[in-house]
Amino acid sequence: MNEKERSLRGLTAPPPRWKALWSRPIGRFLDHVVYKTTVLGRENIPAQGAVVFAANHLSYLDGPVMVGASSRYMHVLVRHNMFRGFLGWVLHASGQIPVNREGDRAALQYSKAVLDRGDCVGILPEGTRGTGDAASMNSGVAWLALNSAAVVVPVAILGTRHSGEHRDKIPTPRRQLHVVFGEPLSITREPGVSGRVSMDRATEQIRLRLAAHIAASQAATGQDLPADDHLSSKHKGQQP
Template identity: 35%
Template sequence: MTYWLLKNFLLGPLILTLFRPWVIGREHVPAKGPVIFASNHISFIDSVILPAVLDRRISFLAKSDYFTGRGLKGWATKTFFNAIGQLPIDRSGGKASEASLRTGLQVLARGEQLGIYPEGTRSPDGKLYRGRTGIARMILEGRVTVVPVAMIGTREVQQIGQKIPKAKRVGVVFGKPLDFSRFAGFETDRFILRSVTDEVMHELAGLSRQEYVDVYATSVKERATSAREQVMKDRRTPAAAATEATAADR
């Protein structure tokens, strides 16, 4: 009920007014039945724009940290993420990917729509990175319609670390549904899973016109973090370095 009220009477109209999203390929969106929307991910606001242009509810899998905050801020954050269809997932531990898979399949089994970012995280620089094969498992086990969707211009509206988005126009491009029924029964074959995932990413690259890089976005982020830490380490004063060295020798 909260999702329906905000989508139709508060958050939805506000999003449509501020960002005036243009849409291409709306005819590719099924009117009913379970659907996986496989999307590129260049901004936090992607998860706000996509629900605003769809008639039916769409759910995304989000880290559980967004739902466990305390106080007024924690309540507001939890309410917002529930309102835009985010489902809490514990991403820590070895069983995290399995939990995500099962939660997603439950959404699809109810005949609902599920949004997935195959890259697994936001692009650090606007490029399109290698997809994680979890989406392929969900596609093959769920045996549902898969619609590739490209978010256009959302990175210019809200970049990583930017708290308040700019009121600029964005776009959403829906591609033709993808058929992977030929791979039924191969849900555990890692070569098939990689093939399905790569086909999805190929479609996204064509729709979004992003430069494709065949490495994981998380690896790029980790290297960038290590580089920043090294720069900070190199900038230490001689006195600070001597103090650390002395402490290490104790």
Template identity: 35%
Template structure:
């Protein structure tokens, strides 16, 4: 299926504007790497796991406020990351849009965000998604269905990403690591599923989500073992980022 035909498959992605690419592919990206490495020791592991061409879905755990910028700047391929719509306000919002990020309404069905992601994937680009939804322990206990759904629609491979060190133990959801801290980004073994034609059922999406979660848990354990590092633990009890009560767990849908 060529690109134009792919955009016409349901859900159609030819009627939404594509997320901008300029800042993702500009000289600012290597400059940003240089500047960040003056503050943190960012170490990228397993970058060769990422397919060099074609659609790719980065699926990452989410522990700290800088996870998104780190993935956008240090990922082997630039990614259009789903970002909560609350961030798209004022100058920051304009910067996020022009840097290729995709606004997502987490509390309501958001077909525009889905179609914008599919437009990027069907054009052979990479997208980034955080199945946990909001920042937290990074242990994948909470796991939303979006990554698996996009893989089922597009057939794009999913590359698990484990972030370690982007938030220190006891830190809040908005805290930064101390200057000079080591941050590890581990790209794990690719997970693949065949594209499923429309209409896709809730049961198909849930089964794929559970399989993807199990795969990511294995990659998380491998990342911890290979680096000798641990997750930062839970956020302080008073630090609560609202998140929809949806997703899959060991017991299935809540």
């Protein structure tokens, strides 16, 4: 094992519930002290039971902003190579789940274990920071929804990146952000349909719901998504 591999923190078991208890205060500090965050649709979050929060992805801030805005504690899937150094310690200590986006069955199994005990998982299914319109997404949310009793709550995150800003840019303090939680969606297997087809159909069902929710949230908040200009698109498909 080389030094880079040793610096990445992996999981050997699902993160315990108590680790997520202090991640939400950090998220709320970001939301309401560092930034000005308007939260809509909190009443759509089920008070009990397993939930997969599926959000669009604009910047590094999307995960912690979503955590701070939610009324439920959650464990968020985070790109595995963020789990190094001090940041890696913080992510581990707060119960986040490392995921290798080239394919990571263990991350999904740990997430399913979290859901099976009635807790919540957050995921950014577009897989890479982009324009955040949910034009495409991976199948992780669908797999979790089909293999657990969890409902899917679509989440629109707006304002964490503006047009012309590079995808690596951290927004300046006191920027206005918006987090909008949509109505929960239940996903069920279709009888007589193969597992692969069920997965593909569920993924597209979730993608369409999230895309529609993002569009409605833009109209409700007046905050547009960033244009995919050359500053942000040159690394498309390579950034988390």
